[in-house]
Amino acid sequence: MTNHKPIVYIIDDDSAIRDSLALMMEQENIDVQSFESASAFLNAYQSDYSGCIILDVYMPEMDGMQLQKKLSQSNILLPIIFLTGHGDIPMSVKTIKAGAMDFLTKPVTRKKLLDCVRSAFLEDKKRVNEVAHIHNQDMVSRLAKLSDREREVMILVVQGNSNKEIASCLGISHRTVEIHKSRIMHKTGAINLIDLARIAHEGGLLC
Known part of the structure; x- marks a missing residue:
């Protein structure tokens, strides 16, 4: 805008x-x-x-x-x-x-x-x-499709954390992080991580 x-x-x-x-x-x-x-x-x-x-x-x-x-x-x-x-x-x-x-x-x-x-x-x-x-x-409605865990992963992703760091932080496997990321990209319609960060900001997920 x-x-x-x-x-x-x-x-x-x-x-x-x-x-x-x-x-x-x-x-x-x-x-x-x-x-x-x-x-x-x-x-x-x-x-x-x-x-x-x-x-x-x-x-x-x-x-x-x-x-x-x-x-x-x-x-x-x-x-x-x-x-x-x-x-x-x-x-x-x-x-x-x-x-x-x-x-x-x-x-x-x-x-x-x-x-x-x-x-x-x-x-x-x-x-x-x-x-x-x-x-x-529209951004809010996209984020509403995410589960609580997916929102947690998304926040960590757009903050720049690696898959390994996210896995360690949430106590889940590296593979599970990859699955969550794939679902997040699909549900939000993000085309890349920069776009995902924009959606997070415009949807109010991050200040």
Whole structure:
């Protein structure tokens, strides 16, 4: 889960608009990244992006509404604020129904835009926290499949103990440790010991 400072992602084919918006955000100590096209944003996108998008409607190749649809289909749920000089009511209704935070027409007041951005940041933080909660609950459910002995072995494994040390600590055979480890990997879905340690931490088995 991301702990990054939220960023405003400006997507507009007009460089003057991009620069103006970026300056406004920077003056408010808000981090910003600018993109000249929808495809430029999609190519740069990473799963840990957080914050919101300020999106123009009319752009060459892929317009803002097409990008909104593409993001939704790709389960990219960053809040979107549309900002356009040529909007109308049917267009605004369509984008809001499709999940946009707001639909603003240029010129827009500084206060209005910044209020929208801050509301979008709060919405995205809520989304990220919900995703993190669901993820952690998944880790907890995986650990719940383990027996008490398997949990003991798992703790010792992720603490870096060898099979021999675990066997000695728990008073069991080396072979029994191997069997427990195999069952632990299967039940938790861990692909390696690093992944197992991550599951242990995120599931609350280790502090």
